[in-house]
Amino acid sequence: MNDTRLTIILLAGQRPGVDPLASHFGIERKALVPVAGRPMLDRVAQTLLKRDDVGRLVIVGQAPEGFFEHPQTRWLRGDPRVETHDGPGSIVEAILGAIAARGLQWPILVTTADNVLLSNAMVDAFVAGAAGADIGVALVERRTLEAAYPGNKRTWLRFRGGAYSGANLFWLGGSGAEKALGVWRGIEQQRKKARAVLGAFGYGLALLIGLRIASLDQAIAIAGRRLGIRAKAVVLPQAEACIDVDKLSDHELVEAIFAARTLLPPN
Structure with a gap:
């Protein structure tokens, strides 16, 4: 193959x-x-x-x-x-x-x-952005989502320069990814997960994020160095990339998006 x-x-x-x-x-x-x-x-x-x-x-x-x-x-x-x-x-x-x-x-x-709502454009942009990384995560900036779907509720990760929501796209680029997954598995197995995260990635990084001193790229780079791997955050331009169907309100929104697409005139 x-x-x-x-x-x-x-x-x-x-x-x-x-x-x-x-x-x-x-x-x-x-x-x-x-x-x-x-x-x-x-x-x-x-x-x-x-x-x-x-x-x-x-x-x-x-x-x-x-x-x-x-x-x-x-x-x-x-x-x-x-x-x-x-x-x-x-x-x-x-x-x-x-x-x-x-x-x-x-x-x-x-x-x-x-x-x-996954599309070829999302996959293409993510694969291109994550290339060369051991591990990559896709995100959407808050301004992108709210411009397209105002009032939509998401969980936001706040950094210097912007807030981001996770998209369900992940890149495992090499053996370093297995190391990162192993660390995360250890975190999942601990009852006090917040403390476990701090132990894995360091209190200094948590402080930089909490005070919004670190940008998204800086935080990802620091976390990667902490684990000895190359990590990338890929910010996607498509608002729909962070809209998954996890609850009924998500389902209603996605149904509305598909319905609106059927009303668009052909190119």
Whole structure:
């Protein structure tokens, strides 16, 4: 297989217990919640598999073969690029488990089944921006989102020069990524996670961020040096990149976005 092709981990699991969004629609699996008439997993997988540069797509979740029982996702079983990995436990454990079990090679792009507004333009911009990094994260600036969707509520990470919300796109570019994931797995396993984060990345970095002395790029660079890896934050220009479908209000917004797109005149 051509080594320049993308390997993608598509996270489609859910937290233990009943997922509120799935329950609202009377189904068990969040990844199969319909958006504009199609399951979320189907939308994201189609966007990715229509790309010429995708070599492998590994769907990770609990009992993932069950996703193919839905009539609108059954087609995934017949695509030779599609694989599955049963990934119980935390997100980091699921990612590391998939890498080991499926023998995945770097680099790896990670996204989620609820990232239903994902587009080729987002993937292109992120891959180009994250190139050369051991680990990369996609973000959207607050001004970008609020200009397009005023009043939308997100969790904002504040740095000198701006506030940012995470987008569900991650780049694992080399063995250094495994080191970073290992650190994060250790944080996930500790009860006092805030203290664990400070221990991993340093109180000095937390102070620089808290006082808004460090810019986003500076903070990412410091965290990377702390771990001995090269880390990048990629700020995407598309507001939709940070709108995932995690709750009913997100679902209503995304439904409205798709409805508005159907009303646009053809180019």
